[in-house]
Amino acid sequence: MGTPLGDFVRAKRDSIQPQSLGLPDRGRRRSPGLRRLDLAARAGISVEYLTRIEQGRDRRPSVAVIHALADALSLDLSEREHLRYLAKITGGECPTHTRPAPPRRDVRPAVLETLRLLEPGIAMVTNRLGDVLAHTGAYESVTSAAGLLDIDPPNLTHYVFTDARARTFFADWDDIADEQAFDLWLGPSAENSAWLTAQLTVLAGPDFTRRRNRHVVPRRGILRLNHPSGHELRLRRETLELSSDAQQLVVFLPDDDKTAQAVEQLRQRPHGRLRAIS
Structure with missing residues (x-):
């Protein structure tokens, strides 16, 4: 083996x-x-x-x-x-036969306050398993129409591999799928990563298994989104590692004027405010 x-x-x-x-x-x-x-x-x-x-x-x-x-x-x-x-x-490593305790899902008050200060920017708090733990209203404006936040609690990895809408929403779906599969190696714990991997192996099939086992370190370039409204978005990602929490604060910045204008239009639509998911 x-x-x-x-x-x-x-x-x-x-x-x-x-x-x-x-x-x-x-x-x-x-x-x-x-x-x-x-x-x-x-x-x-x-x-x-x-x-x-x-x-x-x-x-x-x-x-x-x-x-x-x-x-x-x-x-x-x-x-x-x-x-x-x-x-x-x-x-x-040792074999895991039962589901472990879930990873930490609470977000520290100081991190939530930082997220508030980033409004009206596009930002979220996540972990290596892909759990979306908190996000700004602008993040909801950009992602909710594509179904990313439909599941409660939302999980980006699960969405990428199991929701057909993800293949349209992410213009470079193959690259994003590689990123999410790779990040499971760096999950909050090997046990939780193994449990989620077992789930996705059944739901997503050999495509997920192949990507995870290739061990290709992703380059994480510009994030290109085909928004359901018809906008084409290009976003740069800046990630702040919250090492003590095994979480990341990710900020998405428009890469060009066209994207900035489109994001502003999406922000003006009704949406929720800062949300923390526990």
Whole structure:
């Protein structure tokens, strides 16, 4: 049985063309990417040890080995952080048979006050599971018509993978789906992430499972929305990590004048005020 760490190393190895690392092209192979022999040599470990890591038979490689693999795979900063995180949860993971206690859903008063100060801007408080915990009225104006807030409590990950409207609302649905699937690895707890993952595996099918297991670190570019009103919105996302709460405050900023004007029109429509979901 594989592990998240082994799956990531194997996926990255398969995605690398030997020529990009200055290695010779050894002709056609049964599987794509870098050979285990070449990766092991670059990392300074044996092929047998690399095989054990990829197959999940070694769950506790040393910090030095993790750094060596990161260098050998030429990982960028975000990918290195993800590799270290997977090494941590792989070494300490245990099976989950029952639903754990739900993640923290309350938002601290100081965070809610910050959200109020951001009105009439578009902002929300969320966590890595995709729970929308609080939001401004402008966020509701932009998202409610597309059904994102229909479920109580709303969950962005669930919406992206199970609501057909999401594929139209998000102009770059594939990228957003990759983001939400990846973020489950960083959920409030491994147990809660596993529980939600089990739900989505049944509801969303192999497309969700494939995205989660690819371990592609998302780039999180401009968010493009096809609003049901006919407006095309382009929003930049600024995220403030609330580490002690395992939550994020996300602010959405218009990327162009056309979007700013459209958002202003949407704001003028009747909508709710600041809402905290508990």
